[in-house]
Amino acid sequence: MTLRALLTPGKYLTLILAVLFTFVPLVVIVIASLKTASEFATTGPFTPPGNWLNLANYATAFTQGGMVLGFVNTALIMAASLVGTILLGTMAAYAIDRFEFRGRGVVMALFLIATLIPSVTTQVATFQIVNAMGLYNTRGAAILLFMGTDIVSIYIFIQYMSTISKSLDEAAMLDGANRWTIYWRIILPLLRPAIATAVIIKGIAMYNEFYIPFLYMPDKDLAVLSTSLFNFKGPFGAQWEVISAGTVLVILPTLVIFLVLQKQIYAGMTSGATK
C-alpha cells in the first residue's frame, strides 16, 4: 500500500513532464508567430506577444511564402492519389481474397517483401523511371508514386474483406452478377469503414510527405506544403516569426483532423503502422 501511495504521485509527475516536453516546443512556436520582427528580436521565447491577434506573419507566409499554392497543390495531389490508391488497393485485395488462382502466393509475397525495401534509397533508380515517363516536374510524379507504392492500404482492405461473408458474393452470382458488378456494387460499398481508415492514414502520410515532392517537383509552382515550408529556410533566413507562422499553418490542419477523428486515427494507426 505504501509503495502504491508513493507511485501514484510519481505517475502523474511523469505524465505532466511528458505533456511539458510535448507542448513547450510547440507553444513557443505559436508565441513567436504572433510577434512583430522588432518584438521578436528584443524578447525571449517565453515572453508573450504584445498583441495576441497579430496575424501579420501569417499573411506574409500565405502570400510571399507561397503557402496558398502549397495548400492547393497538396489538396490536388491528395485527392487524385487517394482515389487512385483506394481503387487499386480494393481491386488488389478483391482479387487476392476472393479468387483462388495460380500465382496468388507470389502476388502476396511481392506485396509483403516490398514493405521491407526502404523507399528513400530506391528513389535513386525510381527517379530514372519517373523521368523516362516524362513525369519529372509534374504533379503526376507524386500522384503515381503515392498510389503505386501504397501497400499498407492493400493489407487493411484484405483484412477487412476477409470479414465480409462470401455468401453475399455467391448470392449475387446466382442472380447473374458478374465479378466486376460484385466488386463495384457489393464489396466496395461494404468496405466503407476500411476505406475511411485507409483515407485517414494515407491522407496523413501524403500530407506529411517531404522527399517525393522535394525530389520530383522542384518547380516553384508545384510546391506542396512540406516543400514550401522547407523553402522558407532560404528567403526568410532569420525571420523566425514568419517561419513560425508557416510552421503553425502546416500543423493546424493536422491538429483539427486529430481532434475530430481521434478514435479512427488510433484504430487506423495500430492496424496500419505494423504493416
Add this chain to the structure above:
Amino acid sequence: MSSVTQLAAPPVAATPAAPRPRTTRRTVLSKVLPWLFLILPVGLLLLLTYLPAANMVGYSFTNWDGLSKTSRNVGFNNYVRIFTDPDLFQVFFVSGYYLVGAFLQMGLALYFATVLSFKVRLAGFFKGVLFFPYLINGVAIGMVFLYFFEPGGTLDTVLNGLGLGGLVHQWLGDPDVVNYSLAGASIWRYLGLNFILFLGAIQSIPGELYEAASIDGATRWQQFWYIIVPGIRRIIGLSFILAISGSLSVFEIPYIMTGGANGSMTFVIQTVNTAFKFHKVGLASAMAIVLLLIVLVVTAIQRKIFPDEKVDLS
C-alpha cells in the same frame, strides 16, 4: 513399394485428361479474371518498386552518372569503396545515436503505455498529447526543433531558468552534440507510434488476468513482468525491427534540420546526395543495395528468433 507406385500410376496419369473436355469459355475467363483486377496494382508495384530495385543492382556495378548515355562496368569497385572509404562508411556509426535513442523511446513508450492502461485521470488527454507529435509534418517538426535548439533559444532559456546554464551548448553546431540533439528530436517525433502500438497490445490482454494475479497477491511490478511483457512480446519484437531498420535509414529530421552538416550526415542522406548532388548513380546504387541487404538480414534474424512473429499486419 515400387510395385505399389506402379500400380497406382496409370489412374493418376489418366485424371488430368478427364476435365479437359469440360474446359469452357467460363473456366478460361475465371483464370484471367483475377489478373484483370491485379494488372494495375501489381503492374505499378513491379514498375515502381521491383524494376528500380533490379535496375539498382545493375547500376551498382557501373560508374554511371545518371545523365550520359554510356557507362563503364567497374565490377565490385563501388562496393569496395563503400567499405574502404572512411568518408562513406563512417556515417554508419551515426546510426548508433538513433539506435540508442530508439531503445530509449521504446522504454518510455512502454512505461507510458503501462501507466495509461490502468486507471488514470485525464487518460484520454495524456494519450492524445503523447501521440499527436507522430502525426505532425516532418518539415514542421524540423522547423520547430531548429527554433528550439537555436543559440539563446527555447532550450537555452529553459536551462538558464533552471540554473543549469552550464549545460548550454551549440546544440546543432557542435559535432560532439548535434547527433544527440537530432536523436532527441526523433524521439519526440516517433514516441507516439511506439506508445500507441504498446497501448493497443496491452489493452487487448484480458482484464481477468490482472484480477486473478492480484487475488494471488502479485504486485504491480510482477503483473507488468509476467502478464504485460509476455502478452505484448509480438509487438515488442516488431518494434525492435522498426528501431534497427529505422535508425539505419534515418533521413528526414537530419536532412531538414542540418542537411547532414557538422557531423550529422547519415547513410541515406549520403546516398541521395551521392546520386542527386554529385551524380554518381553507380556508387549511390551500391550504397542503397548495401542498406537494403542489411535491412533484409536484420529482418531475417528477427524471424529466426521469433518465428511466429512476422512483420505483417494481423
